[in-house]
Amino acid sequence: MSKLNRDIIFYIFQDLIDFTNMNLNNNKKYRKSLFYCLLVNKLWCEIMIPILWSSPYKYICKKELFFNIIISHLSDNSIKLLKNNYIIKSNFQKQKLSFNYIKFCKYLNDIHKVLPNDSILKKEIYKLFISECSIKCLSLNMIYYPIFQYPGANISLSNLYELYCNIREQNFYHELAQICRSIEKLYIELDDYDLSGIVELIEMQKHIKYLYIEGYCECQKIAQALEKHVNSIIYLVSTKYTSFLYFLFPKLTNLQFIRIRNGDNINNYEPIKKFEEYAMDAGYYKLQILELYKISLYIVINIIQNTNGNLWKIKIRIPSYDQAKEYNQTIYRYCPNIKYATVFLNRDETLEELKNIFIKCQYLVAIDIDELILVKYRDKFLDLLIELAPLPLYKIHIDRFRYFNKESLKLFFNNWNCKGKKTLHLYHRFVEVHNFIKKYKIEGIIECNYYDDDFWNHEITWPDIVKDI
Numbered sequence: 001m002s003k004l005n006r007d008i009i010f011y012i013f014q015d016l017i018d019f020t021n022m023n024l025n026n027n028k029k030y031r032k033s034l035f036y037c038l039l040v041n042k043l044w045c046e047i048m049i050p051i052l053w054s055s056p057y058k059y060i061c062k063k064e065l066f067f068n069i070i071i072s073h074l075s076d077n078s079i080k081l082l083k084n085n086y087i088i089k090s091n092f093q094k095q096k097l098s099f100n101y102i103k104f105c106k107y108l109n110d111i112h113k114v115l116p117n118d119s120i121l122k123k124e125i126y127k128l129f130i131s132e133c134s135i136k137c138l139s140l141n142m143i144y145y146p147i148f149q150y151p152g153a154n155i156s157l158s159n160l161y162e163l164y165c166n167i168r169e170q171n172f173y174h175e176l177a178q179i180c181r182s183i184e185k186l187y188i189e190l191d192d193y194d195l196s197g198i199v200e201l202i203e204m205q206k207h208i209k210y211l212y213i214e215g216y217c218e219c220q221k222i223a224q225a226l227e228k229h230v231n232s233i234i235y236l237v238s239t240k241y242t243s244f245l246y247f248l249f250p251k252l253t254n255l256q257f258i259r260i261r262n263g264d265n266i267n268n269y270e271p272i273k274k275f276e277e278y279a280m281d282a283g284y285y286k287l288q289i290l291e292l293y294k295i296s297l298y299i300v301i302n303i304i305q306n307t308n309g310n311l312w313k314i315k316i317r318i319p320s321y322d323q324a325k326e327y328n329q330t331i332y333r334y335c336p337n338i339k340y341a342t343v344f345l346n347r348d349e350t351l352e353e354l355k356n357i358f359i360k361c362q363y364l365v366a367i368d369i370d371e372l373i374l375v376k377y378r379d380k381f382l383d384l385l386i387e388l389a390p391l392p393l394y395k396i397h398i399d400r401f402r403y404f405n406k407e408s409l410k411l412f413f414n415n416w417n418c419k420g421k422k423t424l425h426l427y428h429r430f431v432e433v434h435n436f437i438k439k440y441k442i443e444g445i446i447e448c449n450y451y452d453d454d455f456w457n458h459e460i461t462w463p464d465i466v467k468d469i
Helices: 002-022 024-037 042-054 063-071 076-084 119-132 171-177 196-204 220-229 243-251 270-279 297-305 324-334 350-360 375-388 406-418 432-436 438-442
Strands: 162-165 185-189 210-214 235-238 257-260 289-293 313-317 340-342 366-369 395-398 424-428 446-450
Touching: 002 024, 002 042, 024 042, 063 119, 076 119, 162 196, 171 196, 196 220, 220 243, 235 243, 243 270, 270 297, 289 297, 297 313, 297 324, 324 350, 350 375, 375 406, 438 446
Parallel strands: 162 185, 185 210, 210 235, 235 257, 257 289, 289 313, 313 340, 340 366, 366 395, 395 424, 424 446
Antiparallel strands: none
């Protein structure tokens, strides 16, 4: 029974960690609850410590204290070396530790951010991690050190789960390819330089599942290496429309998540047109999340129609709204499980089709309207929300909510409250809305939030270097 209890507690804690990571805006608040778990009893502490230390950088409150704990794991010879080089104080004494915390560390992607910028110190600490840890994700800084020469490297790196390929030195990837076969999550920065090491590394992996591509480089060898993994790739993000995608996208039969941006190429639609040609020819029967930018609604509609009813999130930004009505129709006809969706209002009969979405899509949680709603539709839209919005719906993004009539909004807020609905979360980009609805926020009827990725609750996380792209 004690074994069962330990297992159950572990999974509860793991879910709590996942919940904390997903709620970025309230991360500090939820993080405290994780620390409280350490204080309940010895069993809870023994279960929570390995979970927190698996990705230690996420939960650091005091960098100096964390650094001292790391240093206390070093050998006496390493401590002596650091003292002799005046990196730590001569009177430094190692702490008496309750756990071997280092052995729990798996995800080291941001660990370099809390270490002093000293090459001797980092070398000793990285040697410690290599000798003690089964590493799932390397720090970007570690790849500049001769980690393959450190004792235990073959074992420590053999279970690597994710990697960020953004350095030009290809020998690192050639060496890693001889050790590692388990990478599933891969970030590749494409550029006009030799990529032979990355190509070999990709070819040597068993099953790549999560793929993030950044850059314009037209590297066919990378695409050909990834062809081995077309049946295992379930998550694809690309920052550009390139020939890489033309080759790969139609073959990803098990794809569940796709996001393609094209922010740096605003006026060049040729790559997008080329992608559209290839996107027409395939079925996406397992697709759950669709995020596309600057692509025609005709193609979006076609992709949705070629899914198997599994889509629950659709986010699109388009150059033309000519088929807005047909798009709204496609949502309620082909997406019975939709929860998050971009919808359109400013065309003939789009409001009527939004009504059908509300009636037929009863799992709807959030709607995204990324355009100014015309005056003639505003009050009708508010009335429709009161009359037919599904019970789960509580998140609305209207980018220019401040242009709505104040009296209409007051009536809407009061009616929403009288209906006994959930607190309504409004997302926008204008501070003025905050001031107007302060009264309703105090009463718990409305929450006002700045529109960002938190609206969409992205379930796959990447380090800051990727999020900033």
